[in-house]
Amino acid sequence: MSSNIRPLKKQKIRQENEKTILDAAEKVFAEAGYGGATMQLIADVAGLPKANLHYYFPTKEALYRQVVQNIFDVWLQAAAVFDNATGPAEALGAYIDAKMEISRRHPAGSKVWASEVMHRAPVIQDYLETTLVDWTNDRIKVIQSWVEAGLMDAVDPRHLLYMIWATTQHYADFNHQIETLNDAQPLSDAQWQNAKRSVKRIILKGIGVPESELSKL
């Protein structure tokens, strides 16, 4: 029966068009902010007529919601590397690396996220209150256990996490300022390596990871 074939083909068209629109939307929302972004501009970037956007996403707000939720998924993905390690040097080092890599590869997403949180998280507040709070409290316990095991200094885990988030995301959210301070050039591969190493070294040394662990970075 053709009724079994047709829906699958349509589903594929829908999937591809939604991805094209979402990619364009993320870029435009990041560059112009929610209020500054227009459906017309997103449509132009996506290479589609404006009306098609409303066919796939009923409203501008619904499109924005989907963009923000996709970014939250990327964030959770990076958070996973935290757990596949035994001590602070390995776990936090891998976590910083993962977040720096996201800042490098996915700066638009980070900017949309930052803008959403700066504007009091109108869309993502429920996720902050549930998933983020739970994740953070779990990680705080892990860090506390490292402190008790003598693997690191007795620093406040909460402010350590904030510092990691702030610093790694800074390379995405403020990439324009960083480029301006780098002779208007994007960071080269070597400069990114240097950035990662510098960030990891200062933070890990700052929380009391011994020099023998730091030399492995």
Added chain:
Amino acid sequence: MSSNIRPLKKQKIRQENEKTILDAAEKVFAEAGYGGATMQLIADVAGLPKANLHYYFPTKEALYRQVVQNIFDVWLQAAAVFDNATGPAEALGAYIDAKMEISRRHPAGSKVWASEVMHRAPVIQDYLETTLVDWTNDRIKVIQSWVEAGLMDAVDPRHLLYMIWATTQHYADFNHQIETLNDAQPLSDAQWQNAKRSVKRIILKGIGVPESELSKL
């Protein structure tokens, strides 16, 4: 002659109204972004008719420019404390304290600044290329001299500055997220003190400031 009195009185009225409008504008731009902010909303917050805004500031963009430039001045003011000190512990400690205090007292300004830079600095780009570049290069030389004097480790001064900027401004730009993770409460006085101490300790220890200096924090 009354022509000597009247202009002075008018100047005072102008000064006060401009300040009222600028304060309201900073708040609204921070909460809604440039595109999301409306002259009507700024007028409502300022308690003035919308037309009066256009009497004092010809366009929305001109008003926004003034807000951003005022924030840049606050930023430069905090930067000054960097220089009234001899070594890394004292200078960077005072700088971090000053920036944390700005994040606490002036979060709206920090958010407008972050938003401006995230959107590729359409208004403030010339300041970034001149004042910020010069200031940063000067401070990098100072930090290098500390390294050569053996007062701290041989860290990359640029990434150290980025970490300080990122972390201190995070407490303003992401204050909503921080509040959400603090049982929906603003940080108390004690919590702010703890935040400052944690940030200073991790960063200063991370760059090799000796324990004898750290205990003074």
Added chain:
DNA sequence: GTCTATACACTGATAGAC
């Protein structure tokens, strides 16, 4: 599923009386 034309609301900015 695609696209043109259009309805309707809102915003920045101004004119002109006070």
Added chain:
DNA sequence: GTCTATCAGTGTATAGAC
């Protein structure tokens, strides 16, 4: 210097032909 009324332009969203 203040404020009401209003204009011109733009934005989201939709109707309806294909």
